[in-house]
Amino acid sequence: MKTFKSGGVHPEENKLSAGAAIEALPLPEKVFIPVSQSLGAPSKLIVEKGAVVKTGQLLAKGEAFISSNVHSSVSGKVSRIEEITDTSGYRRTAVVIDVEGDEWDGQIDCSREIKAEITLSREEIVKKINEMGVVGLGGATFPSHVKLMVPEGKKAENLLINGVECEPYLTSDHRLMLERSREMLIGIQILMKGQDVKKAYIGIEKNKPDAIDHLKKLAAEYPGIEVVPLKVKYPQGGEKQLIKAITGREVPSGKLPIEVGCVVNNVGTALAVYEAVQKNKPLFERVVTVTGKSLKKPSNLLVRIGTPVNKLIDFAGGLPGDTGKVINGGPMMGKALTTLEVPVVKGTSGILVMPEKESKRMPVVNCIRCARCISVCPMGLEPVLLAQLSENQMFENAENERILDCIECGSCHFTCPAGRPLLDYLRLGKNKVGIIIRNRGKK
């Protein structure tokens, strides 16, 4: 069974919602759509207060090279444009729309039939994906059209599709692979065409045997697409780990996957690409797992972007009384929310409600130099050393020890028997080293 070689951990999987079919969440009365929802430069707002918009209408335009369009997820009237707290905890500009009916933009193909034939050319595909505001749905929200533009002198050989879903609890990708498989496979074909590659691999971990069997059967009809079962190990969904697991290649430190001829896209992104290119449908809704041990009805919901998180929790049975923490994303890399008013954005893959007794960290004691953090680090770093350097503000040393290679998977903190907040210190160190490097460039 394939997997990446060094490091990794195996947290309890807790895939409570794996059997729950995707349900559409009823429209909320109001949506809060942040103007910037992807990596890169902020998008430029093009609507004003009082404007009447349709579902799928452009709200903000991504003008820089790395930025993306944002569309309205509902029809109605723009009641306010204001600063709100988003899932990252920062204050960001958002468009507030009072929902009236659900009138879709006329260009969107609303029919349910699957359109298999790809008529657009390579350039048109890239343009369309850009126009429809498709970004990576695995969590990093990197604009998808930028990934399709291979830099001068490089050649993409393999397209890797990430169906690993190695985060505990999350099941949205799993359900998509079961329920929207045909569209997803066509989306993968579109990406292959857009990138001009002949070979695509869908990496799926062994804990989803139904998805592996189902996609293997279907993929036989799509030349060049192969399903690769992977051993269950976190963080296999990390881009560099997935490339290592499937192709055996190692992306050099500080470089992008294209360096080894690979491009990685999430399964959800493949579906969004299908909808954008074949159906003219902008990215304004996504599947979100709402889950937790005390939650009445762990679910996978098709949610319009901008829907407040508490609507999702209400639909899944309401906030349990013993709730201590609510996380945007999975328990390994997700962010704890400060309020439940925050809206779902393009990068929201799950909402995890954790009971009070699991919400607190364990007490911190002295490091016993057991080196477990070193043995689990998938990047071959020494988290104990890097944390120490950060703690003592020796950031240049931390840079030399390659702190910027850290992918923030949290395996070190997860495994530390002394409960030391290793990743907290590593994040601090990465941040400071980043500033030092930027200042160096200015001189």
Next chain:
Amino acid sequence: MSLLTVSGSPHVHGHQNVKSIMYGVVVAMIPAIFVSVYFFGLDAARVIFISVAACLFFVWIIQKYLLKGPLTINDGSALVTGVLLAFNVPSNLPVWMIVVGALVSIGIAKMSFGGLGKNPFNPALIGRVFLLISFPVQMTSWPVPKALFAPGVTDAVTGPTTLGILKEGLNAGKSVQELMGSSGFPGYMNDMIGAQGGSVGEISAIALLLGAAYMYFRKIITWHIPVAYTGSAFVFSGILWLVDPARFIDPVMHMLAGGMILGVFFMATDMVSSPMSPRGQLVFGVGAGLLTILIRVWGAYPEGVSFAILIMNAFTPLINRSFKPKRFGEVPAKS
């Protein structure tokens, strides 16, 4: 609704903590404790009890009255040190010497460096070596264990250890074969089971290996140090033995006699004082193996395990600096 808890990721934690690791080590030592009490009688239990009690007492008094910091007496690390110190002394050692050993182990080797996780040397070994150098007579007069199925307890006669017999005999000009054939020599089987003279916890290879297997499967230790240590000691002593079997002890006897198994699995693997990267651990193990045989063969003492491990402990910071784990993406990408 009450306020939500907010903290950085990850939000879940693995099952191991310092306490579970320390108590895991204690559990792994239980078979050796039983064997020891069987062969040496209640004297062995007495030594272990006094050593553990003294270690816990010194941690408590130092933390409470000297450091005035939080008490960590129940984290299990002083318990491990206590049992290990007892494992490293003869079962007839006077009470006050055990207490002095505990004071050196806990007070000097551990707490003065900052307590748990900060000690550069293995505390129990520092205690043992201190006692060995200060009280050489008491530390090297070993009670003779009773025979395997003999009734009752040992009759407090003292005699040399397996390695002691060989060292003295070789110095007197006898050959290894002659010495191993002499009456009173324990032989392979007795060394395996534990019917040999020696410190409280080192006599039975089988009991110690059982504990080591437990630690390995509980993921408390990794294979690197034990394999490198025994491997290098086996090969080095094997070469010497092939050169002259009359003058040098065979490698299997080296493995079974003295404190080899105890040292390899319970003290060289001490995570605090051994290197962190797998490569570093291999280097550490090889070095300790070579030093052990070097001291056993050419040194003044018949046994070299404690000195070898302590010397390698001193190299640990240097090894940590020189042998880094293999970084991801360090090699040029293959095409």
